Amino acid sequence: MRDSNREWYFVERPEGEPDLDCFELRESEVPEPDPGDVLVRVRYLSVDPYMRGRMRDVESYAEPWDVGDTLEGGVVGEVVESESERYDEGDFVTGNGAWADYCVLDADDTAPVDPDVGGLPAYLGVLGMPGRTAYFGLLDVGEPKPGDTVVVSGAAGAVGSVVGQIASLNGCRVVGFAGSDEKTDWLTEDLGFDAAINYKDVDDYRAALDDAAPGGVDVYFDNVGGPITDAVFTELNVDARVAVCGQIAHYNDEGVPTGPRKLPQLIAPRAKVQGLLVGDYATRFGQASEQLGEWVATGELHHRESIVDGLENAPDAFLGLFAGDNIGKQVVKVSE
Amino acid sequence: MRDSNREWYFVERPEGEPDLDCFELRESEVPEPDPGDVLVRVRYLSVDPYMRGRMRDVESYAEPWDVGDTLEGGVVGEVVESESERYDEGDFVTGNGAWADYCVLDADDTAPVDPDVGGLPAYLGVLGMPGRTAYFGLLDVGEPKPGDTVVVSGAAGAVGSVVGQIASLNGCRVVGFAGSDEKTDWLTEDLGFDAAINYKDVDDYRAALDDAAPGGVDVYFDNVGGPITDAVFTELNVDARVAVCGQIAHYNDEGVPTGPRKLPQLIAPRAKVQGLLVGDYATRFGQASEQLGEWVATGELHHRESIVDGLENAPDAFLGLFAGDNIGKQVVKVSE
Numbered sequence: 211m212r213d214s215n216r217e218w219y220f221v222e223r224p225e226g227e228p229d230l231d232c233f234e235l236r237e238s239e240v241p242e243p244d245p246g247d248v249l250v251r252v253r254y255l256s257v258d259p260y261m262r263g264r265m266r267d268v269e270s271y272a273e274p275w276d277v278g279d280t281l282e283g284g285v286v287g288e289v290v291e292s293e294s295e296r297y298d299e300g301d302f303v304t305g306n307g308a309w310a311d312y313c314v315l316d317a318d319d320t321a322p323v324d325p326d327v328g329g330l331p332a333y334l335g336v337l338g339m340p341g342r343t344a345y346f347g348l349l350d351v352g353e354p355k356p357g358d359t360v361v362v363s364g365a366a367g368a369v370g371s372v373v374g375q376i377a378s379l380n381g382c383r384v385v386g387f388a389g390s391d392e393k394t395d396w397l398t399e400d401l402g403f404d405a406a407i408n409y410k411d412v413d414d415y416r417a418a419l420d421d422a423a424p425g426g427v428d429v430y431f432d433n434v435g436g437p438i439t440d441a442v443f444t445e446l447n448v449d450a451r452v453a454v455c456g457q458i459a460h461y462n463d464e465g466v467p468t469g470p471r472k473l474p475q476l477i478a479p480r481a482k483v484q485g486l487l488v489g490d491y492a493t494r495f496g497q498a499s500e501q502l503g504e505w506v507a508t509g510e511l512h513h514r515e516s517i518v519d520g521l522e523n524a525p526d527a528f529l530g531l532f533a534g535d536n537i538g539k540q541v542v543k544v545s546e
Numbered sequence: 547m548r549d550s551n552r553e554w555y556f557v558e559r560p561e562g563e564p565d566l567d568c569f570e571l572r573e574s575e576v577p578e579p580d581p582g583d584v585l586v587r588v589r590y591l592s593v594d595p596y597m598r599g600r601m602r603d604v605e606s607y608a609e610p611w612d613v614g615d616t617l618e619g620g621v622v623g624e625v626v627e628s629e630s631e632r633y634d635e636g637d638f639v640t641g642n643g644a645w646a647d648y649c650v651l652d653a654d655d656t657a658p659v660d661p662d663v664g665g666l667p668a669y670l671g672v673l674g675m676p677g678r679t680a681y682f683g684l685l686d687v688g689e690p691k692p693g694d695t696v697v698v699s700g701a702a703g704a705v706g707s708v709v710g711q712i713a714s715l716n717g718c719r720v721v722g723f724a725g726s727d728e729k730t731d732w733l734t735e736d737l738g739f740d741a742a743i744n745y746k747d748v749d750d751y752r753a754a755l756d757d758a759a760p761g762g763v764d765v766y767f768d769n770v771g772g773p774i775t776d777a778v779f780t781e782l783n784v785d786a787r788v789a790v791c792g793q794i795a796h797y798n799d800e801g802v803p804t805g806p807r808k809l810p811q812l813i814a815p816r817a818k819v820q821g822l823l824v825g826d827y828a829t830r831f832g833q834a835s836e837q838l839g840e841w842v843a844t845g846e847l848h849h850r851e852s853i854v855d856g857l858e859n860a861p862d863a864f865l866g867l868f869a870g871d872n873i874g875k876q877v878v879k880v881s882e
Contacts, residue, residue, distance in 0.1 A: 270814045271814050435807065435809055439809065454812045454813055456813070457807075457813065460807065467806070467807045467810070468804055468805060469805075471771065471793075471796065471802065471803045471804060472808060472809070473775065473808070473819070473821075474793040474803070476790045476819065476820065476821030477790055477793065477823065478823075480820065480821045480822055481821055482818060482819070482820040483809070483818070483820070484816065484817070484818040485813040485815065485816045485817055486813070486816055487814075
């Protein structure tokens with residue numbers, strides 16, 4: 211079992227929409243852990259929209275991938291060999307590792323996983339980076355107050371679904387934009403959103419928003435950009451806060467996308483628009499994990515993972531993010 | 547002298563760029579002050595870019611003018627008849643009044659003017675609303691720190707010229723965009739700007755900015771919008787702050803102007819962009835006035851007014867704002 215390994219390589223920079231030609235699966239040796247490391251049998255790996263940015267040859271917050279690099283991201287798996295005192299064989303851990311059957315992680319860059327809370331895939335979603343992004347992005351940048359109307363784009367995604375629920379827990383009215391009736395039903399029936407708009411089913415986003423949020427928008431948590439965001443900006447209340455977490459509608463754009471100018475719209479409402487990266491909150495990750503874990507344990511915070519089966523299908527799972535295939539967090543199941 | 551009065555009326559809503567047909571000067575009676583009021587012989591009146599917004603039939607922070615309304619704005623003048631205990635005849639006051647030879651002001655809505663500090667027109671500029679806008683917009687929204695690079699658009703205007711100087715007083719490196727060599731010379735030679743870019747003289751704003759601010763932009767105080775702002779947004783440093791004070795490049799646009807999308811540019815630098823209205827700081831106007839007056843008195847804060855002579859020329863002075871005719875604050879001299 212441990213004799214063979216497979217790893218995904220980034221072999222071609224995409225122009226516009228990426229496709230399967232950007233990826234190549236190669237056989238390799240199972241890597242050896244150095245002192246302080248653990249060898250992990252990957253159970254689940256994470257595909258995330260931000261990875262599209264790493265495919266560009268542009269310096270940014272996440273280091274760009276060079277052609278020929280191994281693809282990597284969040285993983286959760288079982289320690290099968292430990293050169294660290296922190297872990298024993300059989301422990302579960304999460305960290306950043308290769309899209310592979312096996313990967314080596316520096317134990318200091320991992321967090322232990324309790325498989326009884328939320329299940330393993332949750333550590334790539336609600337209990338992982340997307341959950342923490344939602345937590346800090348909404349609470350620190352969005353600053354929701356009880357009674358506020360909070361609008362979320364990409365509301366059925368890994369981050370958006372958590373944002374809406376935390377807003378609800380904070381006494382806000384929550385409206386989500388998502389791309390199918392199955393998604394909007396999930397938002398309103400299971401997650402407690404007050405309203406949800408299937409943007410593929412309405413022509414006039416602004417009118418739909420006006421129906422769903424007749425009092426205007428106090429907080430907008432944006433994962434998407436594009437025409438949804440254009441509509442929301444017309445409905446911002448005085449002192450509105452906009453957290454710009456993602457802009458998935460534009461990640462495959464070549465060149466700089468254009469659209470309605472938003473700065474003139476900010477003056478009358480004195481709105482604040484702020485970009486966010488979860489890494490800025492690293493010193494407070496413990497606080498977020500504890501709170502999110504508690505909400506998951508009590509059932510106040512629902513979560514869902516879309517699972518693509520098999521390491522060989524990881525690129526498809528990644529590409530599906532841009533088609534909106536996932537409900538909740540998209541993960542790839544690598545092994546039982 | 548006091549038998550005749552003239553007042554400007556708003557008689558036609560402009561589409562796109564306003565012209566003289568929007569205005570009509572009418573003879574009228576000198577108004578009578580009620581108890582609590584003062585009758586003021588106007589010395590100077592203010593024309594400001596925000597007034598273009600009042601010409602639109604759209605609810606906003608400043609009440610829209612109806613066709614047939616008297617035009618109004620900041621005035622400074624001499625009390626010629628007082629029905630208030632706060633003022634005697636011969637006192638100077640500033641407040642919001644008609645574009646007219648005489649206007650009646652409620653004494654409670656005025657501030658006394660010391661003609662020995664800065665001169666009367668300064669109370670419509672550095673010691674008036676534009677000065678306070680610069681003060682709160684830069685310090686509260688821009689949050690400049692010593693060593694920051696602060697970029698100002700419309701830098702030779704009433705607000706921008708004060709912003710740049712306050713930034714300098716706070717130990718920042720200051721770069722201004724303005725529209726003539728006379729303006730940029732004023733900024734660098736008299737106001738202490740570290741660099742100034744005549745945007746009418748350069749093709750590539752981004753390259754010019756890169757030369758003038760090689761370390762990137764920490765604070766951007768935007769009075770203008772359009773291509774200058776597009777260039778500045780490509781140079782924002784991590785944790786940059788953008789104060790959106792005005793967007794004069796777009797005030798005459800019909801419909802919603804389009805341009806490069808800026809939200810995708812905010813994520814990597816985690817930049818904050820915020821609209822501002824000076825009225826939100828009303829409870830702290832005293833603090834601002836005291837500080838600005840002190841800086842003017844000590845000569846640390848320079849100011850300049852562009853003066854158009856004669857009430858009959860007030861619309862020309864207003865229209866000239868959009869052509870960039872003014873250096874410093876544009877005022878109209880109504881009487882000696």
